[in-house]
Amino acid sequence: MHRPCDYRALAHPAAFLAPVLERQSLSDEAYAQSHLSRTRGWFHAPAGMATPPSDPPRADDSTVNIRRSVVLRSRQTATDEQQSKSVWNASVPVNRLPPEILLEIFQVLQAITEDVHDVWMVPSSYVFWPRLSHVCRAWRDVICNSAQLWRDIHVKGDLQWVELCLSRSREAPLHIFFHSGATLPDACDILSNHRHRIKTVVVFDTAPDTVSCLTQFFQPSMPMLEEFSLDAFNTFSDATCFSDSDIFPLLPALHTLRLGYAHIDWTSNAARKLRVLHLRDWTPPDDHLLSLHEFLSALQEFQALEDLNMDFAFPFETYNADGVRDVTGPIVTLPNIRSLYFLCPSHEEPSSPDIYHLLAHLRVPVSAKLHVYSQTQDHVTSSGEGGYLDTIPQDTDCLPILKSATTAQLWKQGFDCHCGEGQLGVDLEPMGDETQRWAYTPERAVDDFCTLFAKSPLVELAVRDMRYTEESWAQLFRTFPSLSVLKVKNESPGSDDDVEDGLLAALTPTAPDQATDSDPDSDDPVPLPNMRTMQYKGEWHEDTLSDLVHCLRARAARGVKLRKLTLRMFGRDPEDADGDARHESLLHELDELVEEPMVYADIPRPQMYL
Structure with missing residues (x-):
């Protein structure tokens, strides 16, 4: 037996709470007038209906005026009816909303609380539907009978919760989030009969046996799995690798792969269909490193790639076995790429870092977003090496945004430029003793920036916390005279x-x-x-x-x-x-x-x- 609905306990969304409070403070006439132009009910008349004048012309002997008067009065009646319905709808308690509207509200709430834009961030909160189902009978009916609300399953310690979600989600596609490496094996056993409808698997916490458990869990196949994210920090193995010999053949629909403390076999045929690839925090054993030429040749095969993120996870080495540096390789064109993010470890040669040579071999569309975060070793800070021109190739064939940027923002040791959807952002960070001043001065940074973007028709410039000299400001204004x-x-x-x-x-x-x-x-x-x-x-x-x-x-x-x-x-x-x-x-x-x-x-x- 459910308790009666307590309206004071209902968590009214702002869109419904505001009209209720306003209704209590206004007379019926004032409230209706205030909602005439901005309130739309769920059962209102067709949108776009014209609002008649408050004082329509009186009918006279003219046929035209009589007809006009009839039409205006008809419109006035329809508008009054629409206004009346809108006022009534705005004051309806949340528990009396149509089930379709309640479901829409719940789905919006779910989307807000489970934003996985940064998949590596463990969600601090998410909707616990059993708690909301006790608010009132109407809420319970909608929640318990809406399979789409139960398709996101967060696996922690209580596996009965997993079984409840599986039951109520019926045949809806599933998104699984593993929060505990300890319970993952048992949870996989429960989920195994539903692997045919799993679309997403995210593993926040792992144990030494996690990868082997997942490999068994994916067998014989996960036909619907599109996204797989794994933070393998606790697997105690730098050699955790996904290739054609293990997981990839089991996931025919996979298009998004995010790995932390793990890597992929770049020569894998199955990996080449990926659209999103994020790798982070991986120090590869020497026998897993590729040469720059080998890596570029492999990357060229990823023609479906749209989003590439390499965060302290460069899979190549520019020095050969004899200690000779080789930065040659083929030009790589990725026609569908829209986002590139490189977080680069410090390099022994800051005047010629690996990221420079990687970018020099890429052809990045002007519509793509490219962000580079690069570190500079402390022992070279006295020379000021590792600046913008040492990091970004001065090549408009490689980076067409260098001649197309329209807006720019400058700050200490960094900039961000845009051209429509396209973006080039750079952050430089000197490493080591913080008290030692990096010789890459603001004046030198301005000079390098002007050299890089001299061909761009900048119209907007933002400068943040920079103490430029008059000459540096003048150089910016001379280089970009079209600024408005x-x-x-x-x-x-x-x-x-x-x-x-x-x-x-x-x-x-x-x-x-x-x-x-x-x-x-x-x-x-x-x-x-x-x-x-x-x-x-x-x-x-x-x-x-x-x-x-x-x-x-x-x-x-x-x-x-x-x-x-x-x-x-x-x-x-x-x-x-x-x-x-x-x-x-x-x-x-x-x-x-x-x-x-x-x-x-x-x-x-x-x-x-x-």
Whole structure:
């Protein structure tokens, strides 16, 4: 016998809770009026119905007006009926919703709590349907009779839970998540009779016998298995390898493979059909390493590959048995590739790391996303090697985004550029003694970035926590004169207005009487003549605002007035009456120098300052 539904115990979704609360605070007429334009019921009239005027014309002797009046009144009646139904639907308790709507809500809840975007992260929470099934009888009926809610099975210690899910999922495709290497063998025995409907297997925790148990579990075949993820950290074997001789032939539908502390046989015929391949944290024995040429030849056969992730798991060596470095190999073209991620271990030759030679042999479509995270050894930091030009080939045939990027973001030892769906991101990290300063200076990084993307038509640039000199800013503006949007964020502790001084000095043109912007031979053109939007976030300095006024006034005098200006600043003393008056005066001047109303906000100090 189920207890009566307690409406106070129902976890109303926001979409239903808000109208209920609003209904309690408004009269019937006010509530109906507030929902006229934005509420849609589940039993409403067809969408797109025109809303009639509140005062339709009165009928007269004219036939046209009479007909128009009848039509308008008919529409008014239909609209009133639609509004009435919408108001009623909005106030319906959740337990009285149609089963189809409840099921839709539950499926959305399931998708939110079981986001496996990062499959290596063990989910901190997921929906426990038995608990929700005790809310009320309506919820229980929907939950217990909806097979699709029971297809995600998290295997921990209680195997009775596994049996319950198998029973209620009926013939729905299954997604299995093993959280315990200790219970995995027994769970595999229970699941073995349902292997024909398993689509996903994710193993978060392993034991020394996990791989052998899974191999037996997959036999004689897993015809529907499409995704397999295994973290083999506790298998105590660096040689854990998946090849044609063991698991691959048992999984004919497999297209996604993610392995941690394990690897694949790159010459496997079955592996070549993979669309997603993620490998991480694997230190291969010497007898498993390929030469760069062998690896590239094998990779070329993966023509279906869409997503390749190699996280500290490079399967090749660039030195031969005689200690001679060989970086030759075939050019690899993967027509379907859309995502590439390389996390590269530190290299003894930072001026010529393995990742550079790997990328030099790839042809990455401009629509693909490529991210490179590369480490640099501490003992070479004094030379500044391992920078952007040492890591990324300056070859537009290899990386067409180098000549196509439209937006870019720069930060300390890294950048991120986009062209539509395409992306190139680079993060560099010096390894070793943190107190030793890497000789790869911000000025050198700017120079390398400009060299790499000199052919790109950048229109938007964002710079984060960088103390560039005036010359570095000027170099950026000369290299990318088509920039129309400039965003600068400076939240690093200990910042002063020197950063803004260099930026604003580089943006400020000479006075009109000293240079003629219309003269194509002018030696002093306006920096960033197309810039129309500027955003700045950083510490408040009175000099920054006054310098910005001077900069924008000089630009406006040369005919390049700013359209939008957004300032978000922290650290201003609101108790300083004199300073506050000067502040307001400067804001007023800035507002007059911008075409659209300027946006200014005092914001709290960033957490790093506290």
